[in-house]
Amino acid sequence: MAASAPIFAPIGAPLYRYPKREQDTLQAWDAGDEYLLQYIQEQQLDISEEVWLLNDSFGALACALDKQTAKLRHIHDSHVSQLGTAYNREQSQSTQAxxxxxxxxxxxxxxxSLVLMKLPKSQRLLTWQLMKLSQILPKDATLICAGKVKEIHSSTLALFEKHFGPTHTSLAQKKSRLIFSHNAKTQQQLPAPIRWSVPDYDFEMQNHANVFANTKLDIAAHLMLQHIPKDPSLKTIVDLGCGNGILSLQAARLNPQAQIIAVDESPMAVASAHLNADENLGPAHQVEARVNDCLSGFAPQSVDLVLCNPPFHQQNAITDHIAWQMFCDARHVLANEGKLIVIGNRxxxxxIKLKRLFGQVNTLASNGKFVILQASKRPQAKGN
Known part of the structure; x- marks a missing residue:
């Protein structure tokens, strides 16, 4: 049965979150998208020339504005957002701009002529984007940002004031609010990636603005580092959802004979993994970092080991479908007898998911909060 989705009124067509799933209960837009489009229409803002869209998660704004503007630029630290936007633009025939x-x-x-933003989850990413926009846009240019009322605090508005310019907000509507900020042209230099040390493993790490655990080693990664295998038979190891690449670094040190592929959907994460591999392993390291949607494009049975610390949210929505996609992709690319090692909250x-996919699942380690599981791929019986 085909997936169903509610109609997004501004384009008169359904929009889907990416990847498209049957009977998905999550919308591909929110009240903030509707509020922005309503404001543009009511104020008769000029959008005929060029519009920039920041953090437009699945292309709701891009699809709605496509036929009204000559040029659209979609800016996001998410490969999945790009794929979702491209899919929805194609489905809604939004290909004019x-x-x-x-x-x-x-x-x-x-x-x-207009810059629209959806409020990102990370305050560090928000600060980084505001500083970059302030450098590029002319003085007094207006930025309009939409966000949920519960996520717009006085500290949020202070970031706009400090890194962009004078700021005020709209009234709340459907639990969303608009932020209006006017560029004061502060000309602040963009911050370098944050640096921090992991003395136990002699790593010096760097994180770009939108990378998880941006100032210290998170406790899940600390536990996972202790259970990365050293095995001379391993030829290809994938760090799936690599973040800053710290698991890749340890896998590379333990297994110098293996090719290490660090994969993440965030370009900032992949850039961080590149930096960290260069600094900690030297110029001749065997780590390759890729921007990708999970393991799409990997050849079947081409990987010996997958390391994974899966997210349990997509943008601001809590969901387990990304973990499920990661597990399914891992099973597809693993060679027979290959292993998937996963850490997650207990x-x-x-x-349960891994047992359905792999059959055999062992617990490698656990504490009060996390568990590390190992699933082994067995050859399928003929006819299955």
Whole structure:
């Protein structure tokens, strides 16, 4: 049965979260998207030339504005957001505007008549984006940002004031609010990646703005580092959802004969993993970092070991479908007798999902909060 989705009124067509799933109960837009579009229409803002969209998760704004503007630029630190936006634009036939995807680290060039933002989850990413916009946009240019009322605090508005310019908010509507900020052209230099040490493993780490655990080693990674195997038979190891790449570093040190592939959907995470491999392993290291949607594009039975610390949210929505996709992809790419090692919160019940996929699941370690599980791929019986 085909997946169903409610109609997104501004384009008169359904929009889907990515990847598209049957009977998905989560919308691909929110009240903040609707509020932004309503405000543009009511104020008759000029959107005919060039519009920049920051953090437009699944392309709701891009699809709605496509036929009204000549040029659209979609800026996000998410490969999945790009894939979802591309899918929804194609499905809704939103292909009129000159359209381009930019990630946060590449140059942003142009003269937008309007810049719209969805409030990101990370305050560090928000600060980074505000500082970059302040450098590029002309003085007094207006930035309009939408967010949930519960996520807009006085500290949030202080970031706009400090890193962009004078700021005020709209009234609340459907539990969302708009933030209006006017560029004061502060000309602050973009901050370098944050540096921190892991003395137990002699690692010096660097994190770009949107990378998880950005100032110290998180407790799940600390536990996982202790259970990365050293095995001379391993030829290819994948660090799935690599973040800053610290698991890749340890896997590379323990297994110098193996190719290490660090995979994440965040360009900032992948750039951090590149930096950390270069600094900690030297120029001849065997770590390759890739921006990718889980393990799409990997050849079947091409990997010996997958290390995974899966997220349990997509944007601001709590969901387990990303972990399920990671586990399914891992089973597809693992060679027979290959292993998937996963860490997760005990209450998430990953052992149930892994047992359904792999059959054999062992507990490698656990504490009061986390459990590390190992699933082994067995050859399928003929006819299955």
């Amino acid at each position: 000159d359209f381009a995807f930019w990630d946060c680290l590449e140059p942003w060039q142009g003269t937008p 209450h998430l019940g990953y052992h």
